[in-house]
Amino acid sequence: MTVMHLSESTEMYLKAMAELGGQDAIAAARLAERLNVTPVSVNEMVRRLGEQGLVSHIPYKGVRLTKKGREVACNVLRRQRLWECFLYDHLKIEWSQVYEFACSLEHATAPEVTEALAGFLGNPQTCPRGNPIPAADGSFKPLDAMPLSEAKLGEMAQVLAVNATATDVLKYLQEKNILPGRVVTVIEVAPMQGPLTLHVGGKDVALGLSMAEFVLVKKIDK
Amino acid sequence: MTVMHLSESTEMYLKAMAELGGQDAIAAARLAERLNVTPVSVNEMVRRLGEQGLVSHIPYKGVRLTKKGREVACNVLRRQRLWECFLYDHLKIEWSQVYEFACSLEHATAPEVTEALAGFLGNPQTCPRGNPIPAADGSFKPLDAMPLSEAKLGEMAQVLAVNATATDVLKYLQEKNILPGRVVTVIEVAPMQGPLTLHVGGKDVALGLSMAEFVLVKKIDK
DNA sequence: TGGAATAATAAGGTCAACCATAACATTTTT
DNA sequence: AAAAATGTTATGGTTGACCTTATTATTCCA
Numbered sequence: 001m002t003v004m005h006l007s008e009s010t011e012m013y014l015k016a017m018a019e020l021g022g023q024d025a026i027a028a029a030r031l032a033e034r035l036n037v038t039p040v041s042v043n044e045m046v047r048r049l050g051e052q053g054l055v056s057h058i059p060y061k062g063v064r065l066t067k068k069g070r071e072v073a074c075n076v077l078r079r080q081r082l083w084e085c086f087l088y089d090h091l092k093i094e095w096s097q098v099y100e101f102a103c104s105l106e107h108a109t110a111p112e113v114t115e116a117l118a119g120f121l122g123n124p125q126t127c128p129r130g131n132p133i134p135a136a137d138g139s140f141k142p143l144d145a146m147p148l149s150e151a152k153l154g155e156m157a158q159v160l161a162v163n164a165t166a167t168d169v170l171k172y173l174q175e176k177n178i179l180p181g182r183v184v185t186v187i188e189v190a191p192m193q194g195p196l197t198l199h200v201g202g203k204d205v206a207l208g209l210s211m212a213e214f215v216l217v218k219k220i221d222k
Numbered sequence: 223m224t225v226m227h228l229s230e231s232t233e234m235y236l237k238a239m240a241e242l243g244g245q246d247a248i249a250a251a252r253l254a255e256r257l258n259v260t261p262v263s264v265n266e267m268v269r270r271l272g273e274q275g276l277v278s279h280i281p282y283k284g285v286r287l288t289k290k291g292r293e294v295a296c297n298v299l300r301r302q303r304l305w306e307c308f309l310y311d312h313l314k315i316e317w318s319q320v321y322e323f324a325c326s327l328e329h330a331t332a333p334e335v336t337e338a339l340a341g342f343l344g345n346p347q348t349c350p351r352g353n354p355i356p357a358a359d360g361s362f363k364p365l366d367a368m369p370l371s372e373a374k375l376g377e378m379a380q381v382l383a384v385n386a387t388a389t390d391v392l393k394y395l396q397e398k399n400i401l402p403g404r405v406v407t408v409i410e411v412a413p414m415q416g417p418l419t420l421h422v423g424g425k426d427v428a429l430g431l432s433m434a435e436f437v438l439v440k441k442i443d444k
Numbered sequence: 445t446g447g448a449a450t451a452a453t454a455a456g457g458t459c460a461a462c463c464a465t466a467a468c469a470t471t472t473t474t
Numbered sequence: 475a476a477a478a479a480t481g482t483t484a485t486g487g488t489t490g491a492c493c494t495t496a497t498t499a500t501t502c503c504a
């Protein structure tokens with residue numbers, strides 16, 4: 001297999017797709033949101049990625065990673081999350097900033113460096129946001145979790161991972177103590193796509209549904 | 223002072239100038255060589271850098287870093303060399319590859335990360351190639367050294383630093399044991415810009431003048 | 445001092461990744 | 475089934491950093 005050089009932009013698109021969708025088709029508009037570009041730009045880029053065999057696009061249905069695309073994406077996620085570990089555990093970088101800084105580093109990381117870093121870190125299994133780190137061969141087992149947005153009134157759940165990437169969102173979650181390991185209780189579910197109200201760390205917190213989608217939890221039986 | 227975002231390319235030009243010239247004016251052709259671009263491209267870029275107040279260009283005389291340009295360059299060198307330390311000391315990356323990998327990382331490194339990294343490393347003073355690491359404020363004392371290319375027949379000298387950057391050059395120097403700390407003796411100086419022959423580590427080594435320019439040494443009295 | 449070598453500038457081209465605007469297609473909702 | 479919302483495609487534009495080829499300017503050296 002030819003190891004072409006993939007641009008930073010390409011890596012960002014593939015990573016975003018892996019973070020958002022996993023196996024499923026992703027609406028181009030969702031991609032545009034996460035990458036902060038216009039839907040028109042996404043369309044163009046998706047065409048280019050399609051030509052390279054990295055994604056398949058079914059008009060009006062969404063974009064899906066091909067096998068090849070998923071491999072690349074897992075590799076990007078591996079680099080990203082290993083750097084997150086390093087920045088958080090060793091450099092003591094603020095939790096909410098770790099993603100952002102790791103993201104820049106990730107695109108500048110050669111395979112030799114990735115593997116040496118993994119060794120240095122002791123082959124960690126999860127990043128500070130709780131997400132699993134794909135193995136060197138690209139394999140990784142997804143979390144057995146559901147988005148907090150699907151939790152019902154009165155349910156208790158433990159946060160397993162935070163899949164948000166924007167620093168301001170991460171900062172908000174950090175301030176409100178919605179972090180991996182924490183246990184939250186849903187004490188109100190507002191109608192009309194309204195926010196959830198949670199009890200966590202002795203306090204009540206309102207959380208919009210779209211943010212709650214990126215908080216992955218495991219239900220706890222009472 | 224406005225903190226505009228400087229492109230990777232800008233950083234590379236400024237860094238190359240700091241590595242090559244220090245205070246002096248640098249011929250555009252030398253820059254073109256080191257950066258592997260055409261002189262025409264250098265000229266264009268130098269104009270852009272001039273407009274940003276980072277360099278001053280005196281036609282037919284050369285390019286020189288302005289105060290502002292030198293500050294940026296020192297900052298880039300700091301990041302570069304700190305990463306070299308990390309890659310070499312902690313990730314055990316091959317000496318000859320360290321520069322190349324650090325170079326990619328350097329452009330992707332936020333100030334917070336730079337300073338946290340410096341702390342993690344214990345504020346090292348030199349990189350694995352022997353070059354001084356500028357302080358956070360940009361200050362740094364240049365080596366008291368001369369290029370090996372200026373050594374005379376019969377002289378002994380200790381290698382203080384290697385200022386080469388190309389991986390294949392570094393690999394050659396590594397194989398021939400021309401590394402910081404080593405002591406070399408000049409046993410032959412060929413005429414017509416010919417190579418130096420050195421005695422180092424029990425072996426004789428031929429070294430072209432242009433390579434010898436990037437080996438910084440301190441003369442040793444016998 | 446005149447020619448060679450070197451340096452600079454001009455003109456026009458490429459490429460990736462964006463952008464805006466507008467037209468058109470499809471899906472969803474009412 | 476029509477209107478609204480969403481998604482797609484077309485067209486044309488921008489920016490940065492490169493490229494080639496050709497011309498002109500300056501410096502160096504014999």
